Amino acid sequence: MKAARLYGTRDMRVEDIDKPTAGPGEALIRIHACGVCPSDVRGYTGAGAHRGSFPRTPGHEWTGIIEALGPPADDGGGAPSIHTDDANAPKPLALGDRVVADWRYVCGRCYQCRRGVFNYCENMRRAVRGGFAEYGVAPLTQLRRLPDNVSFEDASFCEPLACILNAHSGTRIDVGDDVVIVGSGPIGMLHLQVARHRGARLIVSDPIAQRLEIAKTLGAHDVIDASATDPVARVMQLTEGRGADAVIVAVGAPEPIRQGLQMGAINGRVQLFAGTYPTVEIPTDPNLIHYRQLVVTGSHDFTPHHFSTALRLIQYGIVRPRPLISHRFTLDGVVEAFETTANRRGMKSMVSIA
Ligand SMILES: [Zn+2]
Numbered sequence: 001m002k003a004a005r006l007y008g009t010r011d012m013r014v015e016d017i018d019k020p021t022a023g024p025g026e027a028l029i030r031i032h033a034c035g036v037c038p039s040d041v042r043g044y045t046g047a048g049a050h051r052g053s054f055p056r057t058p059g060h061e062w063t064g065i066i067e068a069l070g071p072p073a074d075d076g077g078g079a080p081s082i083h084t085d086d087a088n089a090p091k092p093l094a095l096g097d098r099v100v101a102d103w104r105y106v107c108g109r110c111y112q113c114r115r116g117v118f119n120y121c122e123n124m125r126r127a128v129r130g131g132f133a134e135y136g137v138a139p140l141t142q143l144r145r146l147p148d149n150v151s152f153e154d155a156s157f158c159e160p161l162a163c164i165l166n167a168h169s170g171t172r173i174d175v176g177d178d179v180v181i182v183g184s185g186p187i188g189m190l191h192l193q194v195a196r197h198r199g200a201r202l203i204v205s206d207p208i209a210q211r212l213e214i215a216k217t218l219g220a221h222d223v224i225d226a227s228a229t230d231p232v233a234r235v236m237q238l239t240e241g242r243g244a245d246a247v248i249v250a251v252g253a254p255e256p257i258r259q260g261l262q263m264g265a266i267n268g269r270v271q272l273f274a275g276t277y278p279t280v281e282i283p284t285d286p287n288l289i290h291y292r293q294l295v296v297t298g299s300h301d302f303t304p305h306h307f308s309t310a311l312r313l314i315q316y317g318i319v320r321p322r323p324l325i326s327h328r329f330t331l332d333g334v335v336e337a338f339e340t341t342a343n344r345r346g347m348k349s350m351v352s353i354a
């Protein structure tokens, strides 16, 4: 089969390699689409810590069709709900099913899992990788069947959307709140759609005019061109000097983070959604947090429930990923897809494989 193989910094080649086979409790999937994630791109440009060995096939936002099933897992395998007598239980996954894969395998038994903090499972492993290829293998426990109305491309957004839902479960947004989204890339625009359904008045700040146009079509009430206007002053203007009840900083850079803290209203919540690469220290006046009673939170990854919820939000049209796809590539164009994202051209790059 054809697969993208990363050999080192900015050295990725499309090569013929052996097709994988499904082991016990696994499915072989003909991959149809895989989204380019900023974390994939950090591995490619060397901006993030390289994890794993070379060569390797990146890609975790993938979807496709089950083409073969491995033998049953030793422990009975499959998701627990599959092995139940309940007539309402979902039917087992089968050949020909369209599926999306949750790459995070969590054990359910460690300290963090037992207190429900599945995104910090102590035995977490990457159950799924290698999405920029014609075939992939995934444990059945990690797969969700796609409803008929959800396309492969849309379903590939389950992973980033799940991360966003984790952030929203830790950031209070009340009906009518003034909410600022700093950064209107694909991640900011998923935040926007979720915050919109929570009844927020939405202000989006970004230095790229094209992205602000997309923000408007997705329901932003006000946009701020951060290349020409001081976003903090503008937010104060738009909120009668109060600041924002919630700020979601969807960019991992010192200036947007500093701005995010300065925009917070009394009792405001500031969500630092993006990691910073490389790590930085930001000089900040702690009185900003103290005297305004700010709640500053972060969020990282997601739980299996967030992943399932993400698929439901897409199924019911509550979140629409399609407008966020700006570039489409074939597998042979995967290097260009990565370069496009690395250079922040457009929004989301999607690789269509079948
Ligand atoms: Zn991702």
Ligand SMILES: [Zn+2]
Pocket: 106, 107, 108, 109, 110, 111, 112, 113, 114, 120, 121, 122, 123, 124
């Ligand atoms: Zn665990």
